[in-house]
Amino acid sequence: MLSWDRWRPAGACYLHDAGGIHGTGHAGRVLVWSSLIANWMRQQGVAVDLDVVRWSAVLHDVRRLHDGHDPLHGARCGAWIRDGGFAASHGLRASELDARQLEQIAYCCTWHVPPDRAVPAMTPELLCLKDADALDRVRLGGLDRRFLRTGLAAALVHQAQFLCDTSELQACFRDDQWVAVRLASQRMGVWSRLDDTRRLHFFAT
Numbered sequence: 001m002l003s004w005d006r007w008r009p010a011g012a013c014y015l016h017d018a019g020g021i022h023g024t025g026h027a028g029r030v031l032v033w034s035s036l037i038a039n040w041m042r043q044q045g046v047a048v049d050l051d052v053v054r055w056s057a058v059l060h061d062v063r064r065l066h067d068g069h070d071p072l073h074g075a076r077c078g079a080w081i082r083d084g085g086f087a088a089s090h091g092l093r094a095s096e097l098d099a100r101q102l103e104q105i106a107y108c109c110t111w112h113v114p115p116d117r118a119v120p121a122m123t124p125e126l127l128c129l130k131d132a133d134a135l136d137r138v139r140l141g142g143l144d145r146r147f148l149r150t151g152l153a154a155a156l157v158h159q160a161q162f163l164c165d166t167s168e169l170q171a172c173f174r175d176d177q178w179v180a181v182r183l184a185s186q187r188m189g190v191w192s193r194l195d196d197t198r199r200l201h202f203f204a205t
């Protein structure tokens with residue numbers, strides 16, 4: 001099975017609250033959905049960098065100053081990555097991600113906040129992040145499926161609600177949201193299915 005904790009955002013990344021509504025629970029669920037959407041796109045012949053998708057998923061909200069309206073948190077995150085903050089906080093070795101990938105992660109984090117019409121280029125990786133982030137709006141009761149961009153995301157709304165609900169029901173959720181989402185996603189089978197992309201289309205039906 002894919003190593004879940006490889007993508008755990010370090011606590012030092014967070015400017016605000018790793019245990020809040022934009023904390024590690026949200027990061028984990030966005031990691032799940034963005035990975036599924038990325039694999040689905042790859043099945044259709046779209047070139048998608050899975051490492052860029054997954055790191056963007058877990059980092060995109062770590063530089064929030066608070067959980068309210070903070071329109072610069074994406075740009076702040078992009079600058080932090082470009083300045084070496086991400087590499088330093090995770091002890092990344094040069095062999096793990098190259099400069100092009102780091103720039104792509106910074107790009108996704110920067111542009112996940114503005115509306116699609118303002119984005120310079122909707123890369124496949126940014127598309128994965130935006131739809132996965134939108135799916136986890138179920139935790140806020142604010143998901144409008146008309147705004148989802150991919151067919152797979154539109155088919156995953158009920159699963160997104162289920163993962164959100166079951167992760168928050170885990171006994172460890174209050175202490176460690178990341179582990180709670182891991183347990184819930186493994187019990188749903190969604191995380192293990194990422195090892196076998198041939199089975200992904202069954203998940204969305």
Ligand SMILES: [Fe+2]
Binds near residue numbers: 061073112113
């Ligand atoms: Fe955000």
Ligand SMILES: [Fe+2]
Binds near residue numbers: 022061
């Ligand atoms: Fe987010």
